[in-house]
Amino acid sequence: MSYGPGASYYTWLDYLPNLDLYYIEYDAACAQKWAANTTDATIFAGDQADTAFLQDFMQKAGTDFDVIIDDGGHQMQQQITSLQWLWRAVKPGGLYFCEDLQTSYWADYGGDPTNSGMKSTMMGMVKELVDDLNVGPGGHARKHEISGDMRFIDYMSTMECGKEVAKQFAFADGYRNLNHGSFGTYPIPIRTTLRRFQDEAEAKPDHYIRYANPVYLDAARSAIATHLHAPTPTCVFVPNATTGMNTVLRSLVFHPKDTIIYFATIYGACEKTISYIQETTPAQSHKITYTYPISDAKLCSLFETAVADVKAQGLNPKLAIYDTIVSMPGVRMPFEKLTALCKKHGILSCIDGAHGVGHIPLNLSRLDPDFFFSNCHKWLHVPRGCAVFYTPERNQHLIRSTLPTSWGFVPKSGEVAVSPLPVPEGKSAFVALFEYMATVDNSAYLCVPAALAWREKVTWGDLSGEEAVMGYGAWVVREGAKLVAEVLGTEVMENEDGTLGKCQLANVRLPLEFGELAGGDVAKAGRIAQWMFKVQGEEYGVVTPMLVYAEAWWVRLSGQIYLTLEDFEVAAKGLKEICERAKAGEWER
Numbered sequence: 001m002s003y004g005p006g007a008s009y010y011t012w013l014d015y016l017p018n019l020d021l022y023y024i025e026y027d028a029a030c031a032q033k034w035a036a037n038t039t040d041a042t043i044f045a046g047d048q049a050d051t052a053f054l055q056d057f058m059q060k061a062g063t064d065f066d067v068i069i070d071d072g073g074h075q076m077q078q079q080i081t082s083l084q085w086l087w088r089a090v091k092p093g094g095l096y097f098c099e100d101l102q103t104s105y106w107a108d109y110g111g112d113p114t115n116s117g118m119k120s121t122m123m124g125m126v127k128e129l130v131d132d133l134n135v136g137p138g139g140h141a142r143k144h145e146i147s148g149d150m151r152f153i154d155y156m157s158t159m160e161c162g163k164e165v166a167k168q169f170a171f172a173d174g175y176r177n178l179n180h181g182s183f184g185t186y187p188i189p190i191r192t193t194l195r196r197f198q199d200e201a202e203a204k205p206d207h208y209i210r211y212a213n214p215v216y217l218d219a220a221r222s223a224i225a226t227h228l229h230a231p232t233p234t235c236v237f238v239p240n241a242t243t244g245m246n247t248v249l250r251s252l253v254f255h256p257k258d259t260i261i262y263f264a265t266i267y268g269a270c271e272k273t274i275s276y277i278q279e280t281t282p283a284q285s286h287k288i289t290y291t292y293p294i295s296d297a298k299l300c301s302l303f304e305t306a307v308a309d310v311k312a313q314g315l316n317p318k319l320a321i322y323d324t325i326v327s328m329p330g331v332r333m334p335f336e337k338l339t340a341l342c343k344k345h346g347i348l349s350c351i352d353g354a355h356g357v358g359h360i361p362l363n364l365s366r367l368d369p370d371f372f373f374s375n376c377h378k379w380l381h382v383p384r385g386c387a388v389f390y391t392p393e394r395n396q397h398l399i400r401s402t403l404p405t406s407w408g409f410v411p412k413s414g415e416v417a418v419s420p421l422p423v424p425e426g427k428s429a430f431v432a433l434f435e436y437m438a439t440v441d442n443s444a445y446l447c448v449p450a451a452l453a454w455r456e457k458v459t460w461g462d463l464s465g466e467e468a469v470m471g472y473g474a475w476v477v478r479e480g481a482k483l484v485a486e487v488l489g490t491e492v493m494e495n496e497d498g499t500l501g502k503c504q505l506a507n508v509r510l511p512l513e514f515g516e517l518a519g520g521d522v523a524k525a526g527r528i529a530q531w532m533f534k535v536q537g538e539e540y541g542v543v544t545p546m547l548v549y550a551e552a553w554w555v556r557l558s559g560q561i562y563l564t565l566e567d568f569e570v571a572a573k574g575l576k577e578i579c580e581r582a583k584a585g586e587w588e589r
Contacts, residue, residue, distance in 0.1 A: 013040055022061050024048055026073065049078040054085040055211050060425055063089040063218040064232060068096050074103040076110035079122040088215065091222050098122065161460040161472040166562040176567045178480075179543040180558040181330060181355060181505055184378040186451065193450040194383045197443040210421055214435060216446045221431075223449040224376070224388045228357065230364040233427075234392055236434035237445040239385040241354035242269045243403055244373025245321075247389065248350050249273055251399045254283035258318040259310050261303070261347070263333075264289045265326045270352060274321075286310050286317075291550050292326075293495040296334035303338060307345050319348045324362075324374070325355035328547045329493055330505025330556045332360070339369050348395075355379065357388060358455075359504055360470065370395050377444065379504070381451045386444040389434070396430035408433035458561055469561055473504035477559025480568030481506035484557065487572035488579070493554065504559040507547075511579055514551040522548060529553060531587035532578050540574035542567075 012021055021041040028045040042061065046053035048070070068090055070082050079098055090096050103109035104123035111121050159165045168187040171177060177185065186194075197216070201208040217237070225232040238244050249260075260274055260283055277283050288306050290299065303320070310317045320342050324335050335351055342349035350371040356362060358380030364372060372390040376382040391399055401409050407419040410429060424432040460468035478501060481492045485508045493507040494500050518525035529546035532553075537543050544555045555575060557568070581587075 022065075024057065024072070047078075048072045048082045049075065051081060051085060054082070055215060058085070058089050058215050058218075059211075059422075061089075062426070063215060064091050064222045065089050066091060066094045068094075070096075070098040071100070074100045074109055076104065076121050079103075080125055083122070083125070088219055091226060093226075101126070158457050158459045158464065161458060161468060161476075161561045162564045165458060169562050171562075174541045176542045176563075176570060177560070178557050178563065178567060178571055179545055180560045181327070181378060181556065182545060183384065184375070184381070186377075186381045186383050186447075187454060189454055190381060190383065190447055190450050193447050194443050197446050198441065201441075201443070209439075213442070213446075214422070214424065217435065217442070220446050220448040223452055224357070227452055228362050228364045228388065228390065229366070230390055231393075233431055234364075234390050234396075236389050236431060237442065238373065238387050238389045238403075238434070239440075240377075240387050241352055241373050241375050242267075242273075244371075244387055244389045245270045245350070245352060246273055246403055247399060247401075248371045248373075249277050250403065251401060252319065252348075254281040254318070255316075256282040257315045258283050259315045260285045260319045260321065261306050261310065261317055262287060262321040263299075263323075265292070265323070265328070265331075266321065267323070267327050267352060267354065270321065283318075284315060286315075292329055292331055293493055293500060295495050295497055296337065296499050297497075300334060300337050300341060303341055304345075307341075307347065317345065317347050319350055321350045321352065323355070324351060324353040325359065325503050325505060327354065328545070328556065329507040329549055329554060330355070330503070330558075331493065331500035331507070332503045334499070336367060339367055342370070343368075354387075355503070355505065358469070359473075360502075361466070364390055368392065376448060376451070380448070381455060382447050383444040386448070391430065393428075393430075396428065399430060399433070402434055402437045404438055406437045408435060408437075460561075470504070472561050473559035474502070475559070476563050476565065476568075477504050477506045477557055480559070480563070480565055480571075481508050481557050483565060483568050484508045484555070484572040484575065487569075488576055506557045506559075507554045508557065510546070510553040510555060510575065512553050512582060514553070517583065520551075525553065528582055528587050532582060535578055535581070536574060540570075540578070542571045542574050544571055544575070 012019060023041055023043045025043055025045050026047060044053075044057050044061070046057065048054065068086050070079060070086070072078055072082070079101075083096070083098065087096055101123055104111045104121035105113050107113055112124075159168065168189065169185060170188055170191065171185075200212065220237070221235050222232045224237075225235040228235065238247060254277070260277070262271070262274060262285065264287060266274075274285050278285055286306055286309070288302050290302060307317050320338070322335060322338050323333050325332050339349050339351070348370045351369045351373075353362070353372055353374030355378060356372075356374035357376055358378070362374075369390075370392070374388055376386040376388060377384040407417075407421065408429075410416060419436075421436055424435055427435070455469050456465045458465065458468045458472075460472040463471055481501075485492050488508065488511050490509040490511055492501070493509070512528075514520065514525065518528060525548040529548055533544075533546050544557055547554050547556060557571075
């Protein structure tokens with residue numbers, strides 16, 4: 001506005017000497033003069049009503065602001081356009097201030113003194129936003145497409161875990177999903193968010209892919225990084241945890257005698273990836289065998305024994321792979337202790353957190369693994385497929401390519417083909433590498449801020465937000481598993497320390513004799529498990545995966561905020577009937 005720095009400039013520096021301060025100035029000459037006479041501030045020249053300028057500003061300044069203050073020209077187009085675009089640059093929990101809203105009633109500023117045309121003013125928009133925030137499920141269509149909490153939350157009222165939260169999901173009538181752990185699902189408001197991004201992409205494909213999408217992606221990376229207590233530059237997105245595993249294993253350079261140490265309960269696709277790496281590189285592998293239930297101390301002892309055995313053979317234990325929570329059976333691993341042991345022995349730690357983010361509290365800055373990836377679409381209520389891939393800055397040079405290799409790859413020769421997309425400015429090579437990985441629909445990634453905001457509205461008694469989501473999920477599956485075991489006359493899998501079940505998964509043994517029913521044939525036992533799973537879903541409307549483990553059949557149960565103990569009661573009765581049918585040989589018919 002040609003005013004130059006105000007008193008607030010000095011106030012910000014006095015109270016927050018370490019802050020990053022950015023200003024937008026309309027007059028370029030004033031901005032240039034101001035920049036020459038100030039320090040500790042980055043100044044941009046442009047019109048806050050110009051969407052192209054605002055997009056450029058966010059590309060350069062980032063989308064991780066704690067506070068944005070609009071004390072600009074106060075014209076309606078300026079205030080409205082700034083809110084529509086700059087709101088998406090505010091981090092979750094940040095603040096957006098707009099001063100001088102009284103100009104909505106001043107004709108000279110494009111306002112409406114009579115209130116007859118309020119919908120075209122800033123105050124009119126604010127009033128409609130309030131309506132949108134309180135619409136509730138099944139209400140009127142929302143009027144505004146702005147990012148952040150306003151764009152993403154269909155209504156602001158809280159939701160109690162159980163039947164009230166269940167109304168937010170799109171399950172078919174009578175369908176009881178006790179298998180959230182396999183593929184996850186997401187609430188209807190997040191589906192709305194997903195489709196808005198997809199609609200925006202189809203409205204202006206080139207503009208969206210080249211300019212808007214990177215801004216949205218940065219906001220999503222910032223949100224997930226904050227949730228995981230990690231620096232934003234360490235977090236990018238991949239489609240799923242399996243892709244994360246492949247990205248690590250196919251990026252590392254293996255030399256003769258390099259050995260990958262992993263555990264017997266590794267996810268099957270990841271073990272196959274290790275086999276592929278052994279076929280195509282000099283890498284070797286060492287598998288730690290054991291049977292659950294096992295204590296955390298014993299598992300850690302087996303790991304140290306494995307390290308010693310590998311070294312005794314003259315080999316180099318280069319990488320250790322382990323889970324936060326094992327997929328089958330669903331048990332928590334002592335991943336924190338294993339990470340510490342990797343540091344102790346100088347081994348790279350690679351954590352498969354497929355069941356991690358949104359499931360258990362995670363602090364990656366404190367944990368400090370060498371590589372970590374986790375599905376957001378399983379337990380964070382984000383659409384499929386979306387996973388966060390974390391690599392601390394010390395290891396980012398090891399990840400040279402995405403899957404597939406795309407425009408972000410930088411050959412060692414230094415020869416770089418000119419990308420048809422805008423070159424990311426102010427971003428590390430690691431972040432730029434993952435920003436564009438071929439032509440795919442990454443709308444699921446962009447829904448992370450929405451999912452996190454939605455989860456904040458979930459309550460369970462006196463708890464709210466993440467504490468309610470994780471606390472209820474762990475409680476309902478623990479109590480539900482006890483109920484199922486009681487009905488079946490069996491037991492819940494647990495170790496002597498009670499640590500396996502400190503998560504939202506539980507395993508209950510089925511009342512079937514392995515030797516009698518399958519004759520010790522593991523393949524036959526697997527066919528029986530598949531038959532039971534299919535019958536349960538088609539005839540009983542319940543989904544719980546069955547697994548054959550340690551010469552027994554087990555059912556894995558998932559806790560979730562949309563479940564109640566009644567769901568576990570129904571599942572238990574159905575499982576008992578299905579087991580009787582299996583004993584009668586019905587699975588062979």
